[in-house]
Amino acid sequence: ASNAMWGGRFAAGPDAIMEAINASIDFDKRMAAQDIRGSRAHAAMLAAQGIITDSDAEAIREGLLTVLSEIEGGNFPFSKALEDIHMNVEARLKDLIGEPAGRLHTGRSRNDQVATDFKLWVRDQMDAAIEGIEALIRALLAQAEAGADWVMPGFTHLQTAQPVTWGHHMMAYVEMFGRDMSRFRDARARMNESPLGAAALAGTSFPIDRHMTAEALGFDRPAANSLDAVADRDFALEFLSCATICAMHLSRFAEELVIWSSAQFRFVVLSDRFSTGSSIMPQKKNPDAAELIRAKIGRIMGAMVGLFTVMKGLPLTYSKDMQEDKEQVFDAADSLMLSLAAMTGMVSDMTANRPALEAAAASGFSTATDLADWLVRELNMPFRDAHHVTGTLVAMAEKKGCDLPDLSLEEMQSVHAAINASVFDVLGVHNSVASRQSYGGTAPDQVRLQIGRWKELLG
Numbered sequence: 001a002s003n004a005m006w007g008g009r010f011a012a013g014p015d016a017i018m019e020a021i022n023a024s025i026d027f028d029k030r031m032a033a034q035d036i037r038g039s040r041a042h043a044a045m046l047a048a049q050g051i052i053t054d055s056d057a058e059a060i061r062e063g064l065l066t067v068l069s070e071i072e073g074g075n076f077p078f079s080k081a082l083e084d085i086h087m088n089v090e091a092r093l094k095d096l097i098g099e100p101a102g103r104l105h106t107g108r109s110r111n112d113q114v115a116t117d118f119k120l121w122v123r124d125q126m127d128a129a130i131e132g133i134e135a136l137i138r139a140l141l142a143q144a145e146a147g148a149d150w151v152m153p154g155f156t157h158l159q160t161a162q163p164v165t166w167g168h169h170m171m172a173y174v175e176m177f178g179r180d181m182s183r184f185r186d187a188r189a190r191m192n193e194s195p196l197g198a199a200a201l202a203g204t205s206f207p208i209d210r211h212m213t214a215e216a217l218g219f220d221r222p223a224a225n226s227l228d229a230v231a232d233r234d235f236a237l238e239f240l241s242c243a244t245i246c247a248m249h250l251s252r253f254a255e256e257l258v259i260w261s262s263a264q265f266r267f268v269v270l271s272d273r274f275s276t277g278s279s280i281m282p283q284k285k286n287p288d289a290a291e292l293i294r295a296k297i298g299r300i301m302g303a304m305v306g307l308f309t310v311m312k313g314l315p316l317t318y319s320k321d322m323q324e325d326k327e328q329v330f331d332a333a334d335s336l337m338l339s340l341a342a343m344t345g346m347v348s349d350m351t352a353n354r355p356a357l358e359a360a361a362a363s364g365f366s367t368a369t370d371l372a373d374w375l376v377r378e379l380n381m382p383f384r385d386a387h388h389v390t391g392t393l394v395a396m397a398e399k400k401g402c403d404l405p406d407l408s409l410e411e412m413q414s415v416h417a418a419i420n421a422s423v424f425d426v427l428g429v430h431n432s433v434a435s436r437q438s439y440g441g442t443a444p445d446q447v448r449l450q451i452g453r454w455k456e457l458l459g
């Protein structure tokens with residue numbers, strides 16, 4: 001049998017393999033609510049414009065609600081022969097209300113319909129991402145506030161560099177995730193134009209009102225070019241790009257949590273709720289959630305690269321290639337939302353090991369820069385000379401197997417005679433961080449300033 005929707009010019013139905021490669025219903029049924037919302041807006045507009053009667057529009061709009069409740073109730077007869085969500089819904093509507101169902105597709109095509117459905121779906125995910133990121137930022141702010149003045153080592157090359165504060169480190173991620181949030185907001189504002197009414201590609205001869213449907217669906221305006229409206233998947237690519245950057249940030253943070261929770265670092269204790277055990281090694285508590293978050297960028301970025309590869313080189317306007325857009329975006333969205341939720345849970349639950357952080361902060365000659373700065377400030381030494389003197393002192397301490405503050409004044413004076421006892425003030429990690437008062441620096445006052453700014457921003 002040939003297709004009920006487009007079978008007019010066909011004598012034979014599709015091969016089973018053709019049906020298998022062509023059908024998208026197995027995945028695009030996730031857009032059922034968006035499809036029905038778009039169709040209800042379209043029907044109301046057709047009636048308002050006198051293109052169909054009010055009673056037909058009423059039957060269509062009511063019938064679509066029935067279809068929606070069938071789908072939500074899990075008793076909808078999805079059919080592969082009907083290819084996709086659009087034709088499944090319309091065919092069921094016809095079963096339910098008869099002839100008026102055939103008037104719904106007036107002045108519309110599946111090309112503008114699928115673009116509309118998918119935009120509505122992606123827009124919801126952008127909102128969900130913004131919400132998920134905000135929750136994570138709030139969890140980070142709570143950690144930062146609790147430990148605004150706890151010292152820990154700051155690293156470059158994963159080697160001890162200078163002491164910083166726990167709060168400062170948490171706030172670094174607040175900045176990163178804050179940019180992610182604003183990227184999703186920007187993308188959402190840019191994508192919020194309605195494709196509905198672009199029809200197949202050229203617009204329609206029916207006197208439709210695209211402004212009315214755009215408004216009903218929460219779009220800011222109708223898309224201005226019908227060819228672009230059905231050919232555009234930038235919104236999905238932008239979603240995936242924003243998601244990829246966010247997943248990269250999540251992955252970096254996850255990596256730090258994996259390192260920090262190891263027996264060698266012991267910087268944090270992750271909660272039992274976000275850890276797992278080993279079936280053979282009884283002592284194990286593994287940071288599986290962090291490891292999985294570290295990995296999720298693989299599939300999220302994979303989806304981004306995948307969809308760019310689908311879209312590149314496609315001539316205007318719609319091509320069936322574009323049906324390959326959805327599974328990638330669905331999977332990336334699921335992966336991102338789950339990662340954000342898991343990271344938020346881990347951050348809320350984790351306990352910083354303050355003594356371990358402080359001990360690590362003081363090791364590794366972390367205040368060598370403070371010593372060099374002291375020589376410049378107090379002895380008016382050129383920085384390059386101060387760097388050299390400090391390096392000599394570090395080598396001396398290393399040879400002795402101690403840290404810089406453990407050297408005696410006499411030992412220091414053997415390297416440079418003018419050094420006096422006040423040098424020991426700058427060798428302590430608390431003085432070190434407190435002195436970093438430059439804007440955006442690690443001094444607890446500066447950290448608290450930024451915490452306050454973010455709290456105000458989030459309200």
Ligand code: ARG
Binds near residue numbers: 028083110111322
């Ligand atoms: N299932 C299709 C998709 O996901 C819907 C649009 C089909 N349009 C068409 N002209 N065949 O892209």
